[in-house]
Amino acid sequence: MLLGSQTNVNLFFKWIRFFIDHINLLCVYLSGICLFLISMIVSFEVIARFIFRSPTIWANEISIYLCITSVFLSLGYVLKEKGHVNVDSLTNSLPRKVKLKLELVTSILAIIYSFVLAWQGWKIAFHAYEMGETSPTLLRVPMFIPRGMVFLGGGLLCIEFIREFGSILTQISNAPDENKSMRTIDIKNTIHILFVVLLIACSSLLLLKGLSLVGVVLLLFLLLFSGLPVGFSLGFLGLIGFYFLFGGIESMVQIPLIAYKNLDDFIIVSVPLFIMTASVLMVGKIGFSLFEVASTWTRHLPGGLAVSTILACAVFAAISGSAIATVVTIGSIALPVMSSKGYKREFIFGTIAIGGVLGPIIPPSLHMILIASITGDSIGKLFMAGMLPGITLAIILSIYILLKCRKDSSLPRMPKASLSERINQLKFSSFGLFTPVIILGGIYSGIFTATEAAAISTIYGLLICIFIYKTIRWKEFIKVLLHAASTSGMLLFIIVGAMTFGQLITALQIPEKIVTWLEILPFSPMIILGFTLVFILILGALMDEASILLITYPILHYVFVQNFGFDPIWFAMVFIFTLEVGLVAPPVGINLFAVQGLDKNATFSEAAKGVLPFMFLMIVTILLVVFIKPLSTWLPKTMG
Secondary structure, eight states, X not given: OHHHHXXXXXXXXXXXXXXXXXXXXXXXXXXXXXXXXXXXXXXXXXXXXXXXXXXXXXXXXXXXXXXXXXXXXXXHHHHHTTOSOOOOTTGGGSOHHHHHHHHHHHHHHHHHHHHHHHHHHHHHHHHHHHHTOBOSSTTOOBTHHHHHHHHXXXXXXXXXXXXXXXXXXXXXXXXXXXXXXXXXXXXXXXXXXXXXXXXXHHHHHHHSTTOHHXXXXXXXXXXXXXXXXXXXXXXXXXXXXXXXXXXXXXXXXHHHHHHHHHHSOHHHHHHHHHHHHHHHHXXXXXXXXXXXXXXXXXXXXXXXXXXXXXXXXXXHHHHHOOHHHHHHHHHHHHHHHHHHTTOOHHHHHHHHHHHHHHHHHSSSOHHHHHHHHHHOOOHHHHHHHHHHHHHHHHHHHHHHHHHHHHTOTTSOOOOOOOHHHHHHXXXXXXXXXXXXXXXXXXXXXXXXXXXXXXXXXXXXXXXXXXXXXXXXXXXXXXXXXXXHHHHHHHHHHHHHHHHHHHHHHHHTTHHHHHHHHHHHSSOOHXXXXXXXXXXXXXXXXXXXXXXXXXXHHHHHIIIIIIITOOOHHHHHHHHHHHHHGGGGSTTTOHHHHHHHHHOTTOOHHHHHHXXXXXXHHHHHHHHHHHHOTHHHHHHHHHTO
């Protein structure tokens, strides 16, 4: 009888899991469809304005609402697929059972944050419904619909976290104890308890006058390095601050309001659209034609295939703006070709990894878009500022490869491509090569904005992949929607958490306190900048780059631009170049893991060793950007 009851319970929970899985899958597909609709609507706006001289008055607003909907619909699926970024450099060294106990505690914090998003999100949506609020456009969209997406996203997260909580409990009960000394077991088994004690202690510092800055810093690192995903760490820290410092339960309504307000921005819409462009080009295998055309021009040179890899990465970077998409797309083609021609494995991995760094440097760049959304600087000027430094880095990398491979007699020289072969390959690749011309040319000439450029490039990429290269069919299109929705949902949720954290930082006047402290130091602003860049380099080796940017850049912009008077465009480029070293810096360099994923026999140490000389060249380029300011400021100034 008991066995039958247990079977019925298990069957019930199996059906519940099945139902939730399919709800999340449906939501993420709807999220992807929203992104596709945005690209269509924004492209229509460009055509209506530029060709027919009849701009719409609704396209931008509807695009924003669809973007908000897309973000919150995807969150449950992203959580289920472990897609949220976290800092696991410390937690991965823990015994499995100890790590699971810590995950149990951090899951409770995430559930609290998700519940507040859902609970207070419901309040702001219901208030909009009661008041009959509608959008200011002729469409008169009821505002409870887009605001209700915060409630929906928080609810999906709560359900998924509760299920994960149960899964962790089951794993803890089934996990064997590690065969270690009793002392080691005793110490490590208390880590989750120690985490709670430190969480309470650091939270208490927020309430002590003069120690709020210390409390914020300690809480930030405690939450991040506990393994709690970055978006939740930042959001939960903001939640703690608002609760204890600004009105208790009544202040909690600020959490969903901040989330909604900071996504209610047409600049932010460009982030998922550029991610979708990268997804289209990655799934559509545009990288193959880019590598082939680069190869026909450089393969006969010493290290010609490695140079081809750098050049193909540079062009793909000018289309996608994504490091991972660049590594995966170009690397999957370059790795087997270079291996077959006798290139050393470490050198291959290093070349592909450093080529991916060009993604966030050569415009369009997601990191530049994030900076523009924080500071209000012109995206167009930021894009143009990255052009010459990015090309300079590509040239420096190529020269190093040529000099290094010239001394290696073991590498066979490939035959020089004929002029007809080069021209034919250029013709075949011309549609892909034309994409950066559309993006950057349109922005530079003022034909369309960065968000509109992202939409146009998405539609253009789909058209050439479907009708010209014939690499995207229905199945591939579904992959594009899934990848774009989950990736953009993850990144924009980090933005939501970062903006919540940023509101707390502003309310506590932390930037002003930092400036007051710096003014006491006997150092010039440039020396302080040097120390700051070293700090960013260290952080880059430990954390995700987008997270570092969203946490630190608002404060650094206040210190160096608003207080010290540095040129905002130049400072942004210095910051971005320094930040991107982290993409290839052990132990967290994401490009190294991406390269490792291209070859099942590759090891992390091989990729790390191969990229070390290239990291030195990146630091040299940073110094060029720092001391030769026109390198990053000349092109933006030509825009007026």
